[in-house]
Amino acid sequence: xxxxxxxxxxxxxxxxxxRRFILNMARGIGLATMGGxxxxxxxxxxxxxxxxxxxxxxxxxEDFLATCxxxxxxxxxxxxxxxxxxxxxxxxxxxxxxxxxxEIPCYMCPDIPCVPVCPTxxxxxxxxxxxxxxxxxxxxxxxxxxxxxxESCIAFWGIQCDACYRACPLLDKAIKLQYDKNxxxxxxxxxxxxxxxxxxxxxxxxxxxxxxxxxxxxxxPREVAMGKAGTHYIKGWDKKDEKRLEEASQIKTTTKxxxxxxxDSLNDIGDLY
Ligand code: SF4
Ligand code: SF4
Numbered sequence: 001x002x003x004x005x006x007x008x009x010x011x012x013x014x015x016x017x018x019r020r021f022i023l024n025m026a027r028g029i030g031l032a033t034m035g036g037x038x039x040x041x042x043x044x045x046x047x048x049x050x051x052x053x054x055x056x057x058x059x060x061x062e063d064f065l066a067t068c069x070x071x072x073x074x075x076x077x078x079x080x081x082x083x084x085x086x087x088x089x090x091x092x093x094x095x096x097x098x099x100x101x102x103e104i105p106c107y108m109c110p111d112i113p114c115v116p117v118c119p120t121x122x123x124x125x126x127x128x129x130x131x132x133x134x135x136x137x138x139x140x141x142x143x144x145x146x147x148x149x150x151e152s153c154i155a156f157w158g159i160q161c162d163a164c165y166r167a168c169p170l171l172d173k174a175i176k177l178q179y180d181k182n183x184x185x186x187x188x189x190x191x192x193x194x195x196x197x198x199x200x201x202x203x204x205x206x207x208x209x210x211x212x213x214x215x216x217x218x219x220x221p222r223e224v225a226m227g228k229a230g231t232h233y234i235k236g237w238d239k240k241d242e243k244r245l246e247e248a249s250q251i252k253t254t255t256k257x258x259x260x261x262x263x264d265s266l267n268d269i270g271d272l273y
Contacts, residue, residue: 005107006080052098053202053219055083056106056141057115057123061221068122070095074114080107083114099143101204101219108138108169108203139170144202144219145226146175146195153216155192158182164217165193167209174200193217197226 050061055074058064074097075083082104086092099106115123115136130137146164150156168175175193182188193206195217204219234248235241 050224051220052092052096053101053144053204053221055097055099055114055123056112056138056143056201057118057125057128058143059122059124059127061223064122065093065096067120068096069120071119072097073117073119074123077113077117079109079113080104082106099204101207102215103208105204105208106141106143106201107205108141108201110136110138112136112138112141139201141201141203142222144204145197145222146200146202146204146206146217146219147225148193148195148217150192150216152212152214153193154212156190158185158188158190160191161211162191162193163209163211164206167205169203169205170199170201175206197222 052061054061054064055078059067070085072085072095075085082099083097084090084099086094086096086098088094090098092098112128115125115128125136128136128138128141130140148156153161155161162177165172165175165177173196175195177191178194180190180192182190202219202222207215207218210217234244236245
C-alpha cells in the first residue's frame, strides 16, 4: 500500500525498554483513574482537548471513553509506534490511545493489527470491515480529516509543491491537485491540493510530509473539521440519497399555493417602493 512507510523490519523489533516503561506508566495511571481520581489525572480530564485523534475503528468519542479500558493492547500491536497512551500533562483522558500525525502518522496497515486486539470493541472491527469482501479494509477508516490552511500552503502561493499529494496512500483520490491559472503573473499556474472528505482516512501522512515550518495541511477529528447541512437537504444526484428523495416526493404539503402569479407578487412588492 503506502510507499512512504518506514522500514518494515521495525515490525519484528521487540518493544523497547523505554517505550515499555512509558506504556506501563500510562497503563498504571489509566488504571489508577478507574479506582479513584488523582489530582493530575483530574486536571487532565477537565482540560482534555477535543482535538484528539484516535486509532482506526474508534467509536464516537463519548462511547469510546465509556468503552476503552486503557489496556494499551492497540498501542502494543502497532508496528510503527504510531499509537501512544495519554499520560498526565498530555491534556487527554489519561491512559487512552491517540496519535500525533506530525510525529508518527498511521501507516494504514492493510491488516490493521491495532483493531482486532481491542478486547472491548472500543475499536470497532465492523466499522473497518468492507461489507462486500467481509475483510478488514483500512481505506474505509475514519480517524480524522485532513484540512488545508491555504494561507500557509505554498502551493496556494503559486510555488510548486506536491509533498502532501505524493505522500497520500490513497494517491489522487483523497487529495487531488486542482489546476488554476495564476492571474497575478498571467503566465504561471497554481496546482492546489484539495482534500476529498469522502475518501480521506485521516492517517496524517500528508501532515507528516508537509514542507512548511508548521504543517499547512493537518488532520482534525471529523466532527471538528466538518460542518453539517441538516437532514432536510437532499442531494437528488447522489445515489446515497435516492431513497430519501423517493420518500420526500410522497410527502403532501397542506400549504395553500398563492392564487397570484409570481409576476403579480413582484408588482405588489414594487408598489411598496
Ligand atoms: S493501522 Fe495505523 S495505528 Fe493501526 S497498527 Fe497500523 S500504523 Fe498503527
Ligand atoms: S485495545 Fe481497546 S480497550 Fe485497550 S487501550 Fe486500545 S482502544 Fe482501549
